[in-house]
Amino acid sequence: xxxxxxxxxxxxxxxxxxxxxxxxxxxxxxxxxxxxxxxxxxxxxxxxxxxxxxxxxxxxxxxxxxxxxxxxxxxxxxxxxxxxxxxxxxxxxxxxxxxxxxxxxxxxxxxxxxxxxxxxxxxxxxxxxxxxxxxxxxxxxxxxxxxxxxxxxxxxxxxxxxxxxxxxxxxxxxxxxxxxxxxxxxxxxxxxxxxxxxxxxxxxxxxxxxxxxxxxxxxxxxxxxxxxxxxxxxxxxxxxxxxxxxxxxxxxxxxxxxxxxxxxxxxxxxxxxxxxxxxxxxxxxxxxxxxxxxxxxxxxxxxxxxxxxxxxxxxxxxxxxxxxxxxxxxxxxxxxxxxxxxxxxxxxxxxxxxxxxxxxxx
Amino acid sequence: xxxxxxxxxxxxxxxxxxxxxxxxxxxxxxxxxxxxxxxxxxxxxxxxxxxxxxxxxxxxxxxxxxxxxxxxxxxxxxxxxxxxxxxxxxxxxxxxxxxxxxxxxxxxxxxxxxxxxxxxxxxxxxxxxxxxxxxxxxxxxxxxxxxxxxxxxxxxxxxxxxxxxxxxxxxxxxxxxxxxxxxxxxxxxxxxxxxxxxxxxxxxxxxxxxxxxxxxxxxxxxxxxxxxxxxxxxxxxxxxxxxxxxxxxxxxxxxxxxxxxxxxxxxxxxxxxxxxxxxxxxxxxxxxxxxxxxxxxxxxxxxxxxxxxxxxxxxxxxxxxxxxxxxxxxxxxxxxxxxxxxxxxxxxxxxxxxxxxxxxxxxxxxxxxxxxxxxxxxxxxxxxxxxxxxxxxxxxxxxxxxxxxxxxxxxxxxxxxxxxxxxxxxxxxxxxxxxxxxxxxxxxxxxxxxxxxxxxxxxxxxxxxxxxxxxxxxxxxxxxxxxxxxxxxxxxxxxxxxxxxxxxxxxxxxxxxxxxxxxxxxxxxxxxxxxxxxxxxxxxxxx
Numbered sequence: 081x082x083x084x085x086x087x088x089x090x091x092x093x094x095x096x097x098x099x100x101x102x103x104x105x106x107x108x109x110x111x112x113x114x115x116x117x118x119x120x121x122x123x124x125x126x127x128x129x130x131x132x133x134x135x136x137x138x139x140x141x142x143x144x145x146x147x148x149x150x151x152x153x154x155x156x157x158x159x160x161x162x163x164x165x166x167x168x169x170x171x172x173x174x175x176x177x178x179x180x181x182x183x184x185x186x187x188x189x190x191x192x193x194x195x196x197x198x199x200x201x202x203x204x205x206x207x208x209x210x211x212x213x214x215x216x217x218x219x220x221x222x223x224x225x226x227x228x229x230x231x232x233x234x235x236x237x238x239x240x241x242x243x244x245x246x247x248x249x250x251x252x253x254x255x256x257x258x259x260x261x262x263x264x265x266x267x268x269x270x271x272x273x274x275x276x277x278x279x280x281x282x283x284x285x286x287x288x289x290x291x292x293x294x295x296x297x298x299x300x301x302x303x304x305x306x307x308x309x310x311x312x313x314x315x316x317x318x319x320x321x322x323x324x325x326x327x328x329x330x331x332x333x334x335x336x337x338x339x340x341x342x343x344x345x346x347x348x349x350x351x352x353x354x355x356x357x358x359x360x361x362x363x364x365x366x367x368x369x370x371x372x373x374x375x376x377x378x379x380x381x382x383x384x385x386x387x388x389x390x391x392x393x394x395x396x397x398x399x400x401x402x403x404x405x406x407x408x409x410x411x412x413x414x415x416x417x418x419x420x421x422x423x424x425x426x427x428x429x430x431x432x433x434x435x436x437x438x439x440x441x442x
Numbered sequence: 443x444x445x446x447x448x449x450x451x452x453x454x455x456x457x458x459x460x461x462x463x464x465x466x467x468x469x470x471x472x473x474x475x476x477x478x479x480x481x482x483x484x485x486x487x488x489x490x491x492x493x494x495x496x497x498x499x500x501x502x503x504x505x506x507x508x509x510x511x512x513x514x515x516x517x518x519x520x521x522x523x524x525x526x527x528x529x530x531x532x533x534x535x536x537x538x539x540x541x542x543x544x545x546x547x548x549x550x551x552x553x554x555x556x557x558x559x560x561x562x563x564x565x566x567x568x569x570x571x572x573x574x575x576x577x578x579x580x581x582x583x584x585x586x587x588x589x590x591x592x593x594x595x596x597x598x599x600x601x602x603x604x605x606x607x608x609x610x611x612x613x614x615x616x617x618x619x620x621x622x623x624x625x626x627x628x629x630x631x632x633x634x635x636x637x638x639x640x641x642x643x644x645x646x647x648x649x650x651x652x653x654x655x656x657x658x659x660x661x662x663x664x665x666x667x668x669x670x671x672x673x674x675x676x677x678x679x680x681x682x683x684x685x686x687x688x689x690x691x692x693x694x695x696x697x698x699x700x701x702x703x704x705x706x707x708x709x710x711x712x713x714x715x716x717x718x719x720x721x722x723x724x725x726x727x728x729x730x731x732x733x734x735x736x737x738x739x740x741x742x743x744x745x746x747x748x749x750x751x752x753x754x755x756x757x758x759x760x761x762x763x764x765x766x767x768x769x770x771x772x773x774x775x776x777x778x779x780x781x782x783x784x785x786x787x788x789x790x791x792x793x794x795x796x797x798x799x800x801x802x803x804x805x806x807x808x809x810x811x812x813x814x815x816x817x818x819x820x821x822x823x824x825x826x827x828x829x830x831x832x833x834x835x836x837x838x839x840x841x842x843x844x845x846x847x848x849x850x851x852x853x854x855x856x857x858x859x860x861x862x863x864x865x866x867x868x869x870x871x872x873x874x875x876x877x878x879x880x881x882x883x884x885x886x887x888x889x890x891x892x893x894x895x896x897x898x899x900x901x902x903x904x905x906x907x908x909x910x911x912x913x914x915x916x917x918x919x920x921x922x923x924x925x926x927x928x929x930x931x932x933x934x935x936x937x938x939x940x941x942x943x944x945x946x947x948x949x950x951x952x953x954x955x956x957x958x959x960x961x962x963x964x965x966x967x968x969x970x971x972x973x974x975x976x977x978x979x980x981x982x983x984x985x
Contacts (some may be wrong), residue, residue: 156838159769175776188721189776210831296850306668379825384849385834402719
């Protein structure tokens with residue numbers, strides 16, 4: 081029996097088909113269908129839960145810093161000691177040089193305390209860095225910054241890409257030509273190189289043009305740089321989809337009923353690419369977090385002393401042989417977050433539009 | 443009487459000859475075939491252009507000038523000796539004219555004879571290739587001014603007269619300079635043949651008059667130094683022949699990677715200081731192969747006195763009190779000693795300053811008194827450790843004192859040019875200084891003489907400009923001799939800058955490590971640390 085629901089069912093199970101054949105489908109919106117498909121994807125939901133857990137942990141950073149670690153993310157503890165199992169221990173080992181009877185006596189120092197887990201009452205759970213700062217506190221605050229940048233830049237990127245692709249697809253002609261060339265121009269540069277170039281330039285003196293002032297140390301710099309470099313990667317596929325939608329009968333019908341450009345763009349075209357945009361948004365957060373980590377690692381992203389997972393890896397690389405956890409722990413945080421977002425993003429894509437092959441390719 | 447004198451002279455000559463023969467025998471006895479070293483990336487292997495220890499440490503055994511430094515460890519290494527000159531200069535006309543005679547019979551490594559005019563060519567070449575050392579020669583007559591050689595780069599420098607037939611060199615200065623003999627001992631004044639091209643010759647190599655010659659250089663990869671076949675220690679008695687026949691250098695600026703080359707037996711020497719996190723292990727497990735040295739250096743925080751908040755002396759004093767110098771030693775793995783002096787302790791002019799004892803509360807109080815609390819301060823630094831850690835610490839302490847401090851980290855390659863440009867308006871930042879030559883002028887005149895502040899390439903990062911200090915520096919630098927009274931005056935300059943004006947915040951004298959393989963013999967004269975050129979590979983021995 082042929083069932084024509086107006087959409088291709090793709091990966092829906094036979095149970096779905098059977099259910100739809102009973103006529104239950106009639107009252108379900110595409111969103112409700114998508115939610116039902118997503119609910120059945122346990123793996124995607126598990127990774128969504130993981131991502132939410134990471135976000136909650138990071139959101140609790142101020143509470144942890146204030147009530148458990150008793151220190152801020154940028155507070156140095158150089159020259160201070162803590163009590164570990166009842167004994168006073170310097171946070172950074174003390175060394176130095178003395179000259180006694182013409183001989184040089186040297187004692188190595190400068191090695192920060194290692195992970196204390198709970199032996200120091202919740203302080204320095206993951207140890208300290210060169211400035212005696214609590215790594216665990218910086219890891220959580222670093223997560224806040226990385227997530228802020230990742231999510232913020234994804235929002236800006238997808239918003240700009242939608243607006244530009246709508247304009248290009250609706251108006252066509254010279255507007256489409258200009259927007260497409262802008263996309264091409266940005267696309268022509270390797271994404272990371274372009275981000276490094278812009279990030280480095282802006283992280284030296286900040287942005288001071290057109291009456292807008294963004295200090296070099298502001299998180300807006302990496303956020304805007306990352307969102308800019310990914311715009312064509314979202315905008316071009318959206319434009320392609322919108323170009324074909326632009327020729328559909330429902331658009332012609334809308335125009336014939338007197339709908340203006342804004343109504344056609346935002347009430348007719350946009351809802352038809354919303355699911356694609358949503359999938360892009362999810363997947364690009366993961367990309368943005370990776371890009372932020374790379375930029376910060378190279379000194380072109382989050383500026384010290386502010387932490388981010390990328391800067392923490394960068395700080396830890398000098399001591400990778402003796403204190404590998406300094407680089408590995410933030411690395412694991414990045415891996416888990418990106419993995420969670422990618423798996424969930426794939427699940428969301430399958431749920432929203434099983435036919436789509438949405439990928440961030442660069 | 444005459445006979446007695448002749449006998450005495452012959453005996454002395456014989457004794458000298460015996461000593462020389464004995465030294466030669468000892469040297470030959472210590473000779474060995476190959477020394478493998480791991481080296482930092484030198485900026486250049488061209489004596490006119492190199493301005494880093496990595497370049498100089500090799501080249502002081504390759505290129506020779508009229509004067510040089512004694513190949514000896516400790517304070518004796520600061521002794522000036524005539525290398526290509528027959529004797530130390532005869533100084534006349536109130537310290538303005540220097541007379542030399544070039545030794546006869548010396549040849550470069552390619553067989554070209556060394557001539558007096560090569561000195562003139564070398565100095566003029568420095569100007570023509572925009573050498574970083576040309577500033578040292580500004581006092582030579584005919585160099586400065588709109589028609590001077592530094593501007594025109596045409597003709598010759600009128601203040602240098604040479605005679606190839608007699609070997610005579612006469613250098614005339616516009617005013618006496620106490621450190622001019624030291625300047626002539628720098629590699630910028632090393633002789634080069636007159637056929638040396640007017641461009642960087644690091645890779646091609648320049649024929650040398652020293653005991654060694656650079657036969658191969660692959661930037662960022664390797665270099666090879668071999669014996670100069672034309673070097674004769676009898677003709678150049680102040681330069682040792684050297685023990686290794688050949689030095690093969692691998693360039694690896696990464697401290698961990700460089701250390702590993704020694705641990706794996708691929709190298710006999712690691713010139714780069716060991717990484718902080720490996721120091722505890724290496725200093726215990728390989729104590730016999732590790733040498734700790736302390737060069738003449740000073741690490742400091744500059745405070746820009748032309749702009750707020752550090753145009754206020756109380757704000758500067760707050761920083762002096764608000765930094766824990768003892769704790770800052772740990773940023774260098776313990777390889778440092780806290781200091782409040784500009785001059786390093788091994789200088790005869792050094793007089794220990796012990797004014798500032800760490801007190802954050804006092805620092806906060808001074809910030810309040812200065813009326814600068816709450817102001818924004820950007821602390822500049824290099825984006826690698828130890829600078830990064832130091833700068834983050836300083837910014838954190840400034841925040842505790844009551845400022846809104848942030849950090850700006852730049853790549854090493856552009857850092858000093860950036861902070862040395864007045865347009866940057868760097869308020870505070872990380873800086874260090876290693877002597878070019880052992881003389882207080884190289885510290886105070888270069889770093890703190892307000893009369894030498896420039897718009898770009900400024901070395902006086904804090905724009906320190908205190909008239910009494912400037913006048914005292916000018917007075918002392920024009921004196922051709924060094925007396926105890928003058929040493930005391932240099933100590934006063936040191937104290938005035940740090941205590942009276944709080945113009946700068948010296949915090950440590952940094953030490954370094956020389957790490958050797960088990961093959962190397964580090965006993966006695968086999969390990970010599972030179973005050974300027976650091977470990978002297980020419981005197982090294984193998985077991």
